[in-house]
Amino acid sequence: MQTIDLRGRSLSTAEMLAAVPRATAARAEALATATEIVEDVRVRGEESLREQAERFDRVTGHAIRVPREHLQEALAAVAPEVRAALEAAIERVRRGSAAQVPEDRETQIGPGARIVQRWQPVGRVGVYIPGGKAPLASSVVMNVVPAQVAGVGSIALASPPQQSEGGRIHPTILAAAALLGIDEVYAIGGAGAIGAFAHGVSAVGLDPVDVISGPGNNFVASAKRAVAGVVGTDSEAGATEILIVADDQADPRLIAADLISQAEHDEQASAVFVTDAPALAERVAHEVEQQAGRTRHAERVRAALSGPQSAIVLVDDRAAAVAFSNAYAPEHLELHLVDAAQAAASFTSAGAVFVGDQTPVSLGDYMAGSNHVLPTGGQARYASGLGAYTFLRPQQVVAYDHAALTEARAGVAALASAELLPAHGEAVEARFAPVPVTEA
Template structure:
C-alpha cells in the first residue's frame, strides 16, 4: 500500500479532498460505458440485454425472466446452515428497518387549520444483486427487507445470469428471494439491468419501477446516475471502501484482516488506514505481508491494495485523522482507537461506523442488523445508506376549514400581489364572495 504522509501539514477541506485516494479514472470510464449501455437498453430492450449477457456474462439463450419453478427449486436446495443464517439476518434487518419508518404526525397550525405529515411507500421497487466475483445472498436481504418493511407491494429483483449455472441466476440468490416471497426475478446484470428496471422491458413483462436500489461495481453505480432522471435511486454503492482510523492501542493483526476483508471484493476496492502511529503502520504492513498470500483471493487483494485508491495515511494526531476521515467520507469506517464510542460523535461522514475491536465490517455485511448497502465515492458527506426510508416519500396533507382559511386570507392576497400573481389571491377571496361556503 502506498504511503500518504500528511504529518506537519495543516490542510484545508478542499486540500484534504484533493489528496483523498480514489480511482477517479476508473469512475469516469465507467460513466461513459454505463451511459451507452443504458441507452442501448432503452432503444432495443430485450435484444440489448441478451447481447450484453453474451458479452459480459458469456451466457446466451437463457430465460431472462426466471420461471417460478427455478425459484422454488432454489429454495428447496438451500444449504440448511446457510438458510438458518439468512433467516437470522432477515429477522435482524427487519427489526432495525422498522425503526426507520416514521409515524404520521399532525401539526395544528390554528383553529380549523392542520398539516398532516405522512410517509407513503413507492408502488414498485427494483433491487439489483451483484453476481460477478462473489455471490451476495446477504444483499437480497439488505434490499428486499427494508422495501417490504416500508410497505412496497411490488418488488422486482435482477441479478446476472451465471455461465456455470446454465444461464440461471445463482441458486443461493434465487433461494433467499424465494424465502422473502419475491417471485419476479430477472437474469440480467450490470448497467443493463439498472436500465431495464428503470425503463421497463415490455417483451419480458417488466414494468418500470419507481426506485432502483442495490450494490454493485462502478458500472452499476454509474448507471444509477444515468437513470436518476427517471426513477429514484439509493446512493451509488460502487466498489467497496473501508477506512480504518487506528492509534497505538490497535491490534495490527485485526486491522490487517479487516483491510483484506474488503479488498477481496474487487480489484477496485479501496482500503485506507489512517494513523498517527508509524509503529502501528509498520506492524500492519508486516501483517499484510503474512496474510495476503494465504487468503483465497490473494491476487485480487494484492491488486486492490496496490491501487491508487488504497493507502496508509500518516497524520499528526487524532484531530487530523478525524478531519481526513470526514473529508474522505468512507462507505465503511472502523475506529480502532481509545474511547472509540465517544470519538464516534466527531466522525460525521461515513456510510456506517464500526466501533471497537469487536465490530468488524463483516458483522455489518451479514448479521449486525444494519444495512450493508452504503454510499461510496465520498457520497456519505451528503447521502445515506439504504433503508426503509429509501422507499418512502414524505407527503403533506393540508386541511383547512372556512375559519382557518379566513384567518390568513388577507395575508395570502398581500403576498400574491407582491409576487404579481393576483389570481392566487382571487382563488382565496372567491371562497368568501356571495353565498360561497
Template sequence: MIQTIDLRGRTLTNAELLALVPRSPSDIGSAQAAVAEIIADVRARGEDALFEQAERFDRARPASIRVPADEIAAAERSLDPRVREALVEAIARVRRGTAAQVPPEVRTEIAPGATIIQRWRPVDRVGLYVPGGKAVYPSSVVMNALAAQGAGVASIALASPAQEAFGGSVHPTILGAASLLGIDEVYAMGGAGAIGALAYGVPGIGLEPVQVITGPGNLFVATAKRAVTGVVGIDSEAGPTEILVIADETASPDLVVADLISQAEHDELAGAVLVTPSASLAEAVAARLPAAVAGTPHADRVRTALEGAQSAIVLVDDLQTACRFSDAYGPEHLEVQTADPHALLPQLSHAGAIFLGDHTPVSLGDYAAGSNHVLPTGGQARFSAGLGAYTFLRAQQIVEYDRAALQSIAHHVVALSDAEALPAHGAAITARFTEGEHPLD
C-alpha cells in the same frame, strides 16, 4: 505493499484534506457512451437485446430472461442448511433494524382549525440489482429486499446476471435467498442492460417499469443508474467498496490488518485506509500486511487493491485530525478502534456506516449486524445515506384549514401574492368569503 501518507506537523484546510484523500482511479464518465448504447438497445429491442447482452458480457444465454417460479422455489429447497440458517438469522436481524427506519405519521396543529399531517408513503414498485462477477451476494438480496419490504413496497423485481456455470440462469443461492423473502419476480440480466430494463420496462417479458432502483454493482451499473436518474430514483452510484479505520495505539495491528484485507478481497479497486496518530501501529500494520495477504485465498486481488492509489496508511498528529480526514474522505465503512470510540462520535459526520470497537468489524455489517450493507461509496457519504426503508418512502404533507383558520391568515397570503405580482393567488383566497366577511375589510 501499501503507501504511507504522512500529514503530521501540517495544518490543512478542508479543501486540502479533500485533495489528499486516496481514491480509486475509476471514472464513471468513461463508460457513459457505452452505457447509453446498451440501454438504448434494450429499449429498442427488449428481450432480444437482453439475450445478446447476456451472451456478450456474461458468456451465458438464459433459457428465459424471467426465471420460472418453480426454479426459484427449488433453489430455496436446495440451499445448503448452514447457508439457509445464516440467511434466516440475517433476515430476522435486518428486518428488526429496518423497522426503526419508518417514520410515524405526525399531525401538527399550526393554529386553531389549521393542521398539517406529515406522512410517508412507499413507492409502488422497485427494482433490486444483485451483482454477480467475482462473488455471489445473497446478502445483497437480503439488504435490498428488506429495505423495500420494510417501507411497504408492494411490487419487487430482482435482477442478477446470468451465470455460465448454471446454464444461464441466476445463481441458485441468489434465487434461494429471494424465495426466503417471498420474491418470485427474478430476471437473469445484468449490467447496464438490467438497469435500463428495470427503468423502462420490457413488455415482451411482462417486466413493468419500476420507480426506484437500488443495489451495488460495477462501473457500468453505477453509470447506468446515473443515466436513468430522473426516470427513476436510485439509492446511490455504488462503486468499489472501501473501508477507513481510525485507530490509536490501543488498537490491535492484527485486527486492523484483518479488517483492511476483508474489504480489499472484494475487488482490485477496493479502498483500504488506516488513519492513525500512532507511528508504532502504522509500522506494525505495514509490516504484517504482506504475510497476511499471502495467506488469504484471494491474495492477488487483495494485493492489487492494497498497492493501488486508493489504499493508504495515513499518519496524523491526533485523533481530532483523524476525524477531520475521515469526514473529508466520507468512507462507505468507518471503523473506530480506539480507547474510547464513543468519544469520537460527535466529531464524525460523513460515513455510510460506523462500526465501533474491537468486536464490531465491517464484515459483521456485511451480513448479520442488522444494519444495511448497501452504502454510498466514492465520497458520496458526505451528502447521501445508505440504503434503508427511507430510500423507498416519500414524505407527503396533508394540509387542512377550516374557514375561520383560512380567514385569519388570508390577509398575509394576499399581501405576499401582491408582492410577487401574482394577484390570482390572492383572489383564490378572497373568493371564499362574502363581501361582508372579506378578510381584507
C-alpha cells in the same frame, strides 16, 4: 499499499479532499460506458440484454424472466446452515428497518387548520444483486426487507446469469429471494439491469419501477447516475470502501484482516488505513503483506490494495485523523481506538460506523442488523445508506376550514401581490365572494 504522509501539514478542506485516494479515472470511464449501455437497453430492450449477457456473462439462450420453479428448486437445495443464517439475517434486518419508519404526525397550525405529515411507500421497486465475483445473497436481504417494511407492494429483483449455472442466477441468491416471497426475478446483470428497471422491457414482462436499489461495481453505480430523474435511486453504492482509524494500542493483525476482507470484493475496492502511530503503520503494512498472500482471492486483494484508491495515511494526531475521515466520507468506517465509543461522535461522515475492534465490517455485511448497502465515493458527506426510508415519500396533507382560511386570507393576498401573482390571491378571494343567483 502506498503511503500518504500528511504530517506537518495544515490542510484546507479543498486540500484535504484533494489528498483523498480515489480511482477517479476508473469512475469516469465507468460513467461513459454505463450511460451507453442504459441507452441501448432503452432503445433495443431484450435484444440489447441478450447481447450484454453474451458479452459480459458468456451466457446465451437463457430465460431472462426466471421461472418460479427455479426459485423453489434453489430454496429446496440450499444448505441448512445457509438457510438458517439467511433467516436469522432477515429477522435482524427486519427489526433494524422497523425503527426507520416514521409515524404520521399532525400539526395544528390554528383552529380548523391542520397539516398531517405522512410517509407513503413507492409503488414499485427494482432490486439489483451482484453475482459475478461474489454472489451476494445477503444483499437480497438488505434490499428486500427494508422495502417490505416500508410497505412497497411490488418488488422485482435482477442478478446476472451465471455461465456455471447454465444461465441461471446463482442458486443462493434465488433461495434468498424465495425465502422473502419474491417471485418476479430477472437474469440480467450490471448496468443493463439498471437500464431495464428504469425503462422497462415489455418483451420479458418487466415494467418500469419507481426506485432502484442495490450495490454493485462502479458500472452499476454509474448506471444509477445515468437514470437519475427517470427513477429514484438509493445512494450510488459502487465498489466497496473501508477506512480504519487506529491509535497506537490497536492490533495490527485485526486491522490487516479487515482491510483484506473488503479488498477481496473487487479489484476496484478501496482500503484506507489512517493513524498517528508510524510504528503501527509499519506493522499493519507487514501484516497486510503476510495475510494477503494466504487468502483465497490473493490476486484480487493485491490488485485492490496496490491501486490508487488504497493507502496508509499518516497524520499528526486524532484531530487530523477525524478531519481526513470526514473528508473521505467512507462507506465503512472502523474505529480501532481505546476510546472508540466516545470518539465515534466526531466522525460525522460515513455510511456506517463500526465501533471498537470487536465490530468488524464483515459483521455489518451479514448479521449486525444494520444495512450493508451504503454510499461510496464520498457521498456519505450528504447521502445515507439504504433503509426503509429509501422507499418512503414524505407528504404533507393540508386541511383548512373556512374560518381558518379567513385567518390566512390577508397574508395570502399581500404575498400574492408582492410576487406579482394576483390570481393566487383571487383564488382565495373566490371563497369569500357571494354565490351568484341563477335565474330560473
